[in-house]
Amino acid sequence: MIKKGIIVGIVLAIAGISFFGYYSYSLNETVNLDMGRTHGNVSTAMGSPLLGDPSAPITIIEFGDYQCHACYNWFHTHKPAIYENYIATGKANLVFVDLAFLGHDSPIAAQASYCAEDQGMYWEYHDLLYNSQESKIDNGWANSERLKAFAFNLDLDMTLFESCLDSGKYSKRVQYNIGEAKKHGARATPTFIIVGPENQQEQFQGGQPYTTFKQIMDNMI
Amino acid sequence: MIFVSMLVGLLYLSEFFFIDPFIAGHIPQGTEFGFVLIVILSVLSALVLPMNVYRINILKNSKRKIGGGVFGSFIGAFAGACSCGPVGFAIISTFGSVGATSMAFLTNYEIPIRIAAIGLLALTYFTTTKSLKVECKLNP
Numbered sequence: 095m096i097k098k099g100i101i102v103g104i105v106l107a108i109a110g111i112s113f114f115g116y117y118s119y120s121l122n123e124t125v126n127l128d129m130g131r132t133h134g135n136v137s138t139a140m141g142s143p144l145l146g147d148p149s150a151p152i153t154i155i156e157f158g159d160y161q162c163h164a165c166y167n168w169f170h171t172h173k174p175a176i177y178e179n180y181i182a183t184g185k186a187n188l189v190f191v192d193l194a195f196l197g198h199d200s201p202i203a204a205q206a207s208y209c210a211e212d213q214g215m216y217w218e219y220h221d222l223l224y225n226s227q228e229s230k231i232d233n234g235w236a237n238s239e240r241l242k243a244f245a246f247n248l249d250l251d252m253t254l255f256e257s258c259l260d261s262g263k264y265s266k267r268v269q270y271n272i273g274e275a276k277k278h279g280a281r282a283t284p285t286f287i288i289v290g291p292e293n294q295q296e297q298f299q300g301g302q303p304y305t306t307f308k309q310i311m312d313n314m315i
Numbered sequence: 316m317i318f319v320s321m322l323v324g325l326l327y328l329s330e331f332f333f334i335d336p337f338i339a340g341h342i343p344q345g346t347e348f349g350f351v352l353i354v355i356l357s358v359l360s361a362l363v364l365p366m367n368v369y370r371i372n373i374l375k376n377s378k379r380k381i382g383g384g385v386f387g388s389f390i391g392a393f394a395g396a397c398s399c400g401p402v403g404f405a406i407i408s409t410f411g412s413v414g415a416t417s418m419a420f421l422t423n424y425e426i427p428i429r430i431a432a433i434g435l436l437a438l439t440y441f442t443t444t445k446s447l448k449v450e451c452k453l454n455p
Contacts, residue, residue: 162399163399163422164330164400167330167343167344167346170344171341171344172341195407195415196418197415198412198415229423230419231419231423232419233423281405282400282401284399298335299335299400300330300333301330301343303339303341305339306337306339309337
């Protein structure tokens with residue numbers, strides 16, 4: 095009888111500890127995803143949070159890789175003008191969907207961006223990665239240690255960030271995004287799909303100049 | 316014709332030039348040197364390849380020296396193909412990590428590879444010119 099009591103007690107204690115552990119984990123690392131989010135016929139549910147006004151008539155979907163030089167060039171050369179004239183003015187918003195295929199560190203960098211999203215710093219982390227990109231793929235600039243250092247520079251909670259990155263929490267999310275990109279014919283980074291107010295879509299690849307975006311979006315508005 | 320097709324092809328592969336949805340071109344900051352190398356590569360290819368074809372057709376001689384020209388143009392073109400473009404995507408999707416490693420190598424060492432290709436083409440140009448001068452000399 096005493097033995098039975100001890101066993102039941104141990105089982106209850108383990109269950110209690112497990113429940114407490116799970117509960118505290120979910121409190122700290124809650125994933126807030128709108129699972130039904132689509133733009134045109136593209137599921138962006140697992141992509142980035144929206145940059146800009148969610149009710150903007152146009153959505154720019156960017157399929158990209160943090161180690162891609164063309165994405166880096168577009169980010170620095172053309173995105174600022176698009177942001178200033180379309181995103182900041184509420185005419186368009188932008189969502190980033192990972193097509194992380196270039197190297198071993200690409201998917202890890204994408205996962206890290208979602209770990210930053212857990213702490214409300216997705217776009218800050220995204221921008222920091224593109225500002226920190228080095229010319230060589232997989233030379234260590236985006237390895238796990240450097241990704242943690244970037245998070246530290248943004249004053250993120252390092253315990254949360256490290257547990258998120260080391261556990262591979264967002265591995266499947268990144269894989270889903272890669273699958274979604276391929277499903278919609280993205281065969282290069284960056285690839286863009288611009289979705290208009292009546293769900294009309296224009297897709298093209300390459301870090302194309304601002305004038306291309308302007309021409310397409312002005313026709314849609 | 317070789318010059319134009321090489322230039323347009325390489326500029327397209329290196330994302331300096333786009334044809335879809337509109338014809339557009341740009342030279343992002345920091346990529347100017349790569350652009351100049353592409354122009355030089357196209358000029359040299361346009362000189363070396365026809366010279367070697369002429370040499371083979373007219374003299375029915377050794378096909379050995381055209382190898383350098385073709386090889387130079389080929390590696391120059393491949394170095395220009397950004398691994399983030401459709402060529403890189405196809406290679407990485409087909410060959411997995413081996414493809415990714417080789418494309419990363421071509422991207423990481425794009426500039427030195429292009430310079431090496433230019434060197435090879437220049438060497439082929441001078442040896443072909445020299446050989447044409449000797450072999451085309453009319454015997455009195």
